[in-house]
Amino acid sequence: MPQNKQIHLDNRPQGEATASNFKLVTVETPALQDGQVLVKHHFMSLDPYMRGRMNDAKSYAAPQPLGQVMGGGTAGEIVESKSDKYKPGDKVVGMGGWQEYSVVNVEQPGALRKVDTTHVPLSHYLGAVGMPGVTAWYGLVKIIEPKAGETMVVSAATGAVGSAFGALAKARGCRTVGIAGGAQKCKYAVEELGFDACIDYKQHKDVGSLSKALKEACPDGIDGYFENVGGAVMDAVMTRMNAFGRIALCGMIAGYDGKPVPMAFPQLLLTNRLKLQGFIVSEHMEVWPEALKELGTLVGTGKLRPRESVAQGIEAAPEAFLGLLKGRNFGKQLVKLV
Numbered sequence: 471m472p473q474n475k476q477i478h479l480d481n482r483p484q485g486e487a488t489a490s491n492f493k494l495v496t497v498e499t500p501a502l503q504d505g506q507v508l509v510k511h512h513f514m515s516l517d518p519y520m521r522g523r524m525n526d527a528k529s530y531a532a533p534q535p536l537g538q539v540m541g542g543g544t545a546g547e548i549v550e551s552k553s554d555k556y557k558p559g560d561k562v563v564g565m566g567g568w569q570e571y572s573v574v575n576v577e578q579p580g581a582l583r584k585v586d587t588t589h590v591p592l593s594h595y596l597g598a599v600g601m602p603g604v605t606a607w608y609g610l611v612k613i614i615e616p617k618a619g620e621t622m623v624v625s626a627a628t629g630a631v632g633s634a635f636g637a638l639a640k641a642r643g644c645r646t647v648g649i650a651g652g653a654q655k656c657k658y659a660v661e662e663l664g665f666d667a668c669i670d671y672k673q674h675k676d677v678g679s680l681s682k683a684l685k686e687a688c689p690d691g692i693d694g695y696f697e698n699v700g701g702a703v704m705d706a707v708m709t710r711m712n713a714f715g716r717i718a719l720c721g722m723i724a725g726y727d728g729k730p731v732p733m734a735f736p737q738l739l740l741t742n743r744l745k746l747q748g749f750i751v752s753e754h755m756e757v758w759p760e761a762l763k764e765l766g767t768l769v770g771t772g773k774l775r776p777r778e779s780v781a782q783g784i785e786a787a788p789e790a791f792l793g794l795l796k797g798r799n800f801g802k803q804l805v806k807l808v
């Protein structure tokens with residue numbers, strides 16, 4: 471059996487996460503028991519939620535235990551099988567974590583899923599046609615409930631979730647406006663992702679200036695907002711929401727290092743009769759098949775062309791993860807392991 475490099479959570483961050491919170495460990499892979507398969511990971515997913523799990527704090531999910539492999543999504547290939555459900559060469563996605571190989575009990579519910587890479591590249595099953603894509607789908611379809619002709623805005627627009635949101639909203643006949651950090655990301659949002667407009671929030675140093683830019687990009691106001699960031703970006707969007715607008719509260723990355731993310735204008739929730747709803751995608755497994763089908767079709771037909779930031783080798787994972795938390799990724803952040 472092969473040697474397996476893993477990244478463990480060694481200690482918990484005090485404020486900002488750093489590379490010293492992680493530890494690289496090499497272990498022997500155990501021999502397979504009946505009903506187990508050995509998966510060689512081709513890609514590991516890095517996701518903002520992992521930052522929350524590094525803390526020992528009350529949350530919707532248990533903290534990442536110290537001294538164990540960092541949890542996370544993986545896409546790879548069966549290389550050895552003691553199950554008649556999988557054979558070597560099958561492409562699979564699972565929750566293998568930050569390591570090169572995983573031994574999986576195939577009967578464990580949700581542990582592994584076969585995927586078809588004929589029209590969709592394997593890596594996209596960790597992004598647009600995976601958890602981030604379904605996240606966008608749930609917030610748009612189940613919380614915002616868009617109507618054709620309405621204006622939809624999303625922050626972190628070029629990221630894994632934001633880019634899928636743009637394509638899904640466009641497919642429903644909406645005007646789509648992204649908010650992203652930097653001219654290059656905004657150009658990509660309009661030219662490649664098909665957003666009608668994109669605002670570079672880094673060019674707008676205060677809420678008033680960003681609010682003005684939103685007014686220009688959204689002449690009919692904002693009906694639906696998909697929030698990934700929090701802080702000043704959210705404050706500015708709030709000032710442009712139409713009456714009876716809907717906000718899907720998906721993420722607040724501006725506060726993931728523990729800083730408070732105050733809301734400047736909560737009174738607008740009342741005066742504009744807004745709906746604001748937080749959600750966690752893993753609590754809505756019932757929508758995944760429908761969402762994945764639509765997302766797979768959008769990618770397969772080229773209507774969603776997601777971009778990826780790919781770090782090479784497991785040793786690169788901690789720095790790539792810290793970069794994701796600073797917005798240094800451009801598209802879905804992955805680590806390629808083969």
Ligand code: NDP
Nearest residue numbers: 518626629630631650651698721724749750751795796797
């Ligand atoms: P992204 O690929 O979008 O990467 C994160 C992006 O956040 C960065 O690239 C950066 O883009 C942006 N960002 C904006 N403000 C900040 C800031 N202050 N600090 C750091 N980054 C910032 O990640 P995902 O698409 O994977 O996730 C997007 C959001 O969705 C996250 O908040 C995540 O936690 C959330 N999420 C929630 C789920 C749920 O079930 N509720 C499930 C999955 C994800 P830019 O340069 O454009 O600012």
